[in-house]
Amino acid sequence: MWKKSRTLGGGMIPLLAAAIAGSFWLLLDPGSTLAFLVWLAAVLLTLAWEGRPRLRWALGAVLLLVVLPMAGMANSFLLELTVQIGIYAAMALGLNVVVGLAGLLDLGYAAFFAVGAYTWAIFGSAQAAAFLGGTFPLPGGYFYLFLFIAVITTALVGVLIGLPALRLRGDYLAIVTLAMGEVVRVLANNLDHPINITNGPQGITPIARPPIGWFSDLLGSVGLVLPAYIWYPLFFYLLVLLLIGLITLVNVRLSDSPLGRAWVAIREDEVAARAMGIPLLRTKLMAFATGAAFSGTMGVVFAAKQLFVSPESFTLVQSILILTMVILGGMGSIRGAIVGAALVTVLNLQVLKSLSEYLNVLRQSGAVLDLGFWRYDLSALPTQLEPAKYERLVFGVILVAMMIWRPEGLLPSRRASLELHQGE
Amino acid sequence: MSRVPYRQETMRLEVREVSKRFGGLQAISRLTLAFEAGTIHAVIGPNGAGKSTLFNLLTGIYRPDSGSIWLHDQRLDGRPPHQVAAMGLGRTFQNIRLFDAMTVLENCLVACHHHLRSTYLDAVLRTGRFRRMERQAMQIADQALVIMGLGVRRGAIAGALSYGERRRLEIARALALQPRFLLLDEPAAGMNPQETQQLQETIASLRAELHLGIVLIEHDMHLVMGLSDKVSVLEYGTRIAEGTPEAVRNDPRVIEAYLGQEA
Numbered sequence A: 001m002w003k004k005s006r007t008l009g010g011g012m013i014p015l016l017a018a019a020i021a022g023s024f025w026l027l028l029d030p031g032s033t034l035a036f037l038v039w040l041a042a043v044l045l046t047l048a049w050e051g052r053p054r055l056r057w058a059l060g061a062v063l064l065l066v067v068l069p070m071a072g073m074a075n076s077f078l079l080e081l082t083v084q085i086g087i088y089a090a091m092a093l094g095l096n097v098v099v100g101l102a103g104l105l106d107l108g109y110a111a112f113f114a115v116g117a118y119t120w121a122i123f124g125s126a127q128a129a130a131f132l133g134g135t136f137p138l139p140g141g142y143f144y145l146f147l148f149i150a151v152i153t154t155a156l157v158g159v160l161i162g163l164p165a166l167r168l169r170g171d172y173l174a175i176v177t178l179a180m181g182e183v184v185r186v187l188a189n190n191l192d193h194p195i196n197i198t199n200g201p202q203g204i205t206p207i208a209r210p211p212i213g214w215f216s217d218l219l220g221s222v223g224l225v226l227p228a229y230i231w232y233p234l235f236f237y238l239l240v241l242l243l244i245g246l247i248t249l250v251n252v253r254l255s256d257s258p259l260g261r262a263w264v265a266i267r268e269d270e271v272a273a274r275a276m277g278i279p280l281l282r283t284k285l286m287a288f289a290t291g292a293a294f295s296g297t298m299g300v301v302f303a304a305k306q307l308f309v310s311p312e313s314f315t316l317v318q319s320i321l322i323l324t325m326v327i328l329g330g331m332g333s334i335r336g337a338i339v340g341a342a343l344v345t346v347l348n349l350q351v352l353k354s355l356s357e358y359l360n361v362l363r364q365s366g367a368v369l370d371l372g373f374w375r376y377d378l379s380a381l382p383t384q385l386e387p388a389k390y391e392r393l394v395f396g397v398i399l400v401a402m403m404i405w406r407p408e409g410l411l412p413s414r415r416a417s418l419e420l421h422q423g424e
Numbered sequence B: 001m002s003r004v005p006y007r008q009e010t011m012r013l014e015v016r017e018v019s020k021r022f023g024g025l026q027a028i029s030r031l032t033l034a035f036e037a038g039t040i041h042a043v044i045g046p047n048g049a050g051k052s053t054l055f056n057l058l059t060g061i062y063r064p065d066s067g068s069i070w071l072h073d074q075r076l077d078g079r080p081p082h083q084v085a086a087m088g089l090g091r092t093f094q095n096i097r098l099f100d101a102m103t104v105l106e107n108c109l110v111a112c113h114h115h116l117r118s119t120y121l122d123a124v125l126r127t128g129r130f131r132r133m134e135r136q137a138m139q140i141a142d143q144a145l146v147i148m149g150l151g152v153r154r155g156a157i158a159g160a161l162s163y164g165e166r167r168r169l170e171i172a173r174a175l176a177l178q179p180r181f182l183l184l185d186e187p188a189a190g191m192n193p194q195e196t197q198q199l200q201e202t203i204a205s206l207r208a209e210l211h212l213g214i215v216l217i218e219h220d221m222h223l224v225m226g227l228s229d230k231v232s233v234l235e236y237g238t239r240i241a242e243g244t245p246e247a248v249r250n251d252p253r254v255i256e257a258y259l260g261q262e263a
């Protein structure tokens, strides 16, 4: 007991230090990648920290609801980036149900994201008129309704894909879901004829954004008069935070319920689970549909935020990326999924890109590295050395490294950590 | 799939003319057996006689090639395992199959849910019904754990239990199903003499207090003779003898089957 409270006290100081340093730095220099990384580290540490729930909530609220929006005024790319992290985090939470809890290796998860995105893209643009006639796009207000419609349609697609696929086990399931994911992408690519539903490889644009007059009024009524260009980034940022909150709540409650226990039981031993009264196919379908619904909702947000969707956004690499997040964070761990999503997205969108730019600067500076015994002309750095292009290599290395050194993930679920470290 | 009334004194679990073949191997051939509620019925026989296969047939994990299986007046064969479990057949496995990553309590909770109806939405919204069902499940699971002497281990991870505890947890989990018939596949295998003695007392009390029908596959003859009301002997998938423990022990065919195996 004593030891426990000591380690918690020990965690608090670096946490507060990171939070304060990151916040001030980010506010003073909103364009700095490093400042953002420190801020993000503070958010993730807050999430990972075990002690003092009230302090944790307060800290999280300040970091997410005050610091970032304020920094975002100066550099709206920050909002853009965090929305992207949030969309991935929500999807990682969905895939966590399927892979982490139920143990069903789904390699076509991006398909559900695609279905959600296209659901709004088609009806929120003139595209629907191409095969339905009538007047489209639907008014932007329908966006809010489509958040729910996407839950239902993607859950149904999840069941449809799951029905044949879930009769298979292990590796076979992985292969079939991979194929199904590709089928969805190829459909999106080719359903521009004979009837033009998806507009094929060109994709669909422009897609309606939700009207947010009420949102700016709301901001104004609490005394926040903000420039108009920040409304949408801020709106999407807050919307994604809200959705992640909801998805996390659903996730937590399901995983501590009969259904959640049934998922884990199936993952642990299918035969025993069936003999204890668990209907196999139905329980697996529920996992598939739940994961699909989370992903589909975020697809709608993605479509409205990007104003553009095309089959390119829903490739196998996307599915693997989300899987990497789940494994990095810790299979079956809710906080892990969020942390994994943040780290992978930042690495992908920010760190690798910055490294590339930095190498470029070095290359052009013509500086010479002189260690006395060894001289290196930096302009001779090979142009192929471009970290931004190595994303697949980097994620492959992460996966392998995790499997070797920390198979339970960065923030393991309670069950996994108890199981893997019972002897310690 | 309605449940049969609880204290049905005459309730029987019956296997009629059942056969099961694996490739060229006739594992069970035209086997007929009946188990009664409130009795302990041992099924013994040499290795490979088809005892575990019989359990897999009873619980829907295998489908018989021919013949039928009945619980009271309801046909079991052809139903998926989860339905058979819900109708009242709880079982353990010869090679222990626990949910290792879950706690001892959670292992039992998994088995409680077939008879508690709370829905997806109940769980998400944490309705009153959901909390009531969870409390009820917790009670059933705890009761099963206490019966098997695992009450103090409820928070431990199943994978961390000792061998004897794992065997007992398997029985507790099957009890949490609230079964009519409890099928135990070599429950004493790997236990030390004290643990076996303890197990014998527990099994006897299950019959007396819960009026369970217990089907016991066991190689420990001392346990079999000490517990059973009736013994059936299988060899090559057929029944070669049946009766009281004394009668079976002295049956020349049984002696031959066992000697033949050891020779």
Ligand SMILES: Nc1ncnc2c1ncn2[C@@H]1O[C@H](COP(=O)(O)OP(=O)(O)OP(=O)(O)O)[C@@H](O)[C@H]1O
Pocket: B022, B025, B027, B045, B046, B047, B048, B049, B050, B051, B052, B053, B054, B094
């Ligand atoms: N799924 C299966 N596929 C093929 N053969 C099987 C299968 N299950 C059992 N068998 C075979 O059927 C025969 C009966 O096996 P079973 O496990 O029922 O024996 P048992 O009486 O339980 O033996 P033991 O005392 O060793 O547990 C054995 O020869 C076994 O190899």
Ligand SMILES: [Mg+2]
Pocket: B051, B052, B053, B094
């Ligand atoms: Mg056996």
